[in-house]
Amino acid sequence: MKDIKVLGTGCATCKSTVALIEEVARTKGIAVSLQKVEDIKDIMHYGVMSTPAVVVDGKVVHAGGMPSRDRIEQWLCS
Amino acid sequence: MSALAVRWTQHHPRIFLVLAALLWWGLYQTLQPLSEVVVAALPVDRQSHLGAALQFFLYETPKVLLLLTGIVFVMGVINTYFTPERTRALLAGRREGLANVMAALLGIVTPFCSCSAVPLFIGFLQAGVPLGVTFSFLIAAPMVNEVALTLLFGMLGWKIALLYLGLGLCVAIVAGLIIGKLNMEPYLEDWVRDIPRADIPRAEAQFTAVEVDFGERLAAGFQSVRDIVGKVWPYILAGIAIGAGIHGYVPQDFMASFMGKSAWWSVPLAVVLGVPMYANAAGIIPVVQALLDKGAAVGTVLAFMMSVIALSLPEMVILRKVLKVRLIAAFIGIVATGILIVGYVFNWVL
Numbered sequence: 001m002k003d004i005k006v007l008g009t010g011c012a013t014c015k016s017t018v019a020l021i022e023e024v025a026r027t028k029g030i031a032v033s034l035q036k037v038e039d040i041k042d043i044m045h046y047g048v049m050s051t052p053a054v055v056v057d058g059k060v061v062h063a064g065g066m067p068s069r070d071r072i073e074q075w076l077c078s
Numbered sequence: 079m080s081a082l083a084v085r086w087t088q089h090h091p092r093i094f095l096v097l098a099a100l101l102w103w104g105l106y107q108t109l110q111p112l113s114e115v116v117v118a119a120l121p122v123d124r125q126s127h128l129g130a131a132l133q134f135f136l137y138e139t140p141k142v143l144l145l146l147t148g149i150v151f152v153m154g155v156i157n158t159y160f161t162p163e164r165t166r167a168l169l170a171g172r173r174e175g176l177a178n179v180m181a182a183l184l185g186i187v188t189p190f191c192s193c194s195a196v197p198l199f200i201g202f203l204q205a206g207v208p209l210g211v212t213f214s215f216l217i218a219a220p221m222v223n224e225v226a227l228t229l230l231f232g233m234l235g236w237k238i239a240l241l242y243l244g245l246g247l248c249v250a251i252v253a254g255l256i257i258g259k260l261n262m263e264p265y266l267e268d269w270v271r272d273i274p275r276a277d278i279p280r281a282e283a284q285f286t287a288v289e290v291d292f293g294e295r296l297a298a299g300f301q302s303v304r305d306i307v308g309k310v311w312p313y314i315l316a317g318i319a320i321g322a323g324i325h326g327y328v329p330q331d332f333m334a335s336f337m338g339k340s341a342w343w344s345v346p347l348a349v350v351l352g353v354p355m356y357a358n359a360a361g362i363i364p365v366v367q368a369l370l371d372k373g374a375a376v377g378t379v380l381a382f383m384m385s386v387i388a389l390s391l392p393e394m395v396i397l398r399k400v401l402k403v404r405l406i407a408a409f410i411g412i413v414a415t416g417i418l419i420v421g422y423v424f425n426w427v428l
Binding site: 009010013041048 | 166189194297301
């Protein structure tokens, strides 16, 4: 199971990023554990500077803005 | 159909750009005659208050939205060349002075949203960007943005847009220099100072290394049009509607008495009023244009705009997580003073 974290302080884009990942996972039928990291200190430990950022299995794969649907599919399927 | 169009633009980005630019220009040219034709077709007298208000609304709305769409698209593409990580690398380790100027300029082209202000702030400091330079960036990035500049250009002309750009940059540069000189590092929150530099993983290298082709940059342009224009159009519409009302119904020189040059207290009042207002910058400019037309002074109005955009209460709340109250107070005091000076200078010169 993929462990996915969305880092963000709670702005609208962060929320839609979580929703989009949930939706892609559901349509692809892939089980994920999706977690939202909102505490700024925790976010900083990933070394990202722009939010929302996405962490897949402990690796930062994206930062700053909504990821595209294609990107999310790549993360889930790889 | 739209999927096909998207794929086509990705494969032939340059042809698409030329076609889109031609179409955009053609549309832009037809707006003025079109709005006159529409108003003439309506059962109102063009010379009446209602006729004037309607013509203003029907011409300004599509004009501003079209301008905004074009410029936001271009900025969305340009933004892909200036990621926050690259900007940080450009500024890291530099001395204050010239770096403040660079930081303010980079603030215009680096994509920035106020919810990223804190991670960006810490990320800059950790990479060795001086505090004052970081502030120059943080002040310029929201204040001198493409939405405000486009609206100023569209509604008040290129001279005022250019003045806003120049003076906004000056405020950001000078405020950053002063904060740097005051040595305010002790007023960062303790946990910010305590994060050891070695502790920060260089995670960003993994995704900035992904090669971006021109088609993807165009896709980023479309995305920012969806994000930004999709968000601000109701404000613009409301602003233009209010502006149209003012144009049609408020008597000439009505504003001169309390927003004119002779009222010295109007500049500080404009700055104070601007602080609690947020995100409505897009809606404020059309109103501002109408106020200017009725005798309000340019400096007062620009000070109000800068205050609305640069000193927002929600952003202060976010920054409070990393700054102690004294540093926030210094930040507000210095930027507000800068804006005041800009307001007075404008009223004096023009």
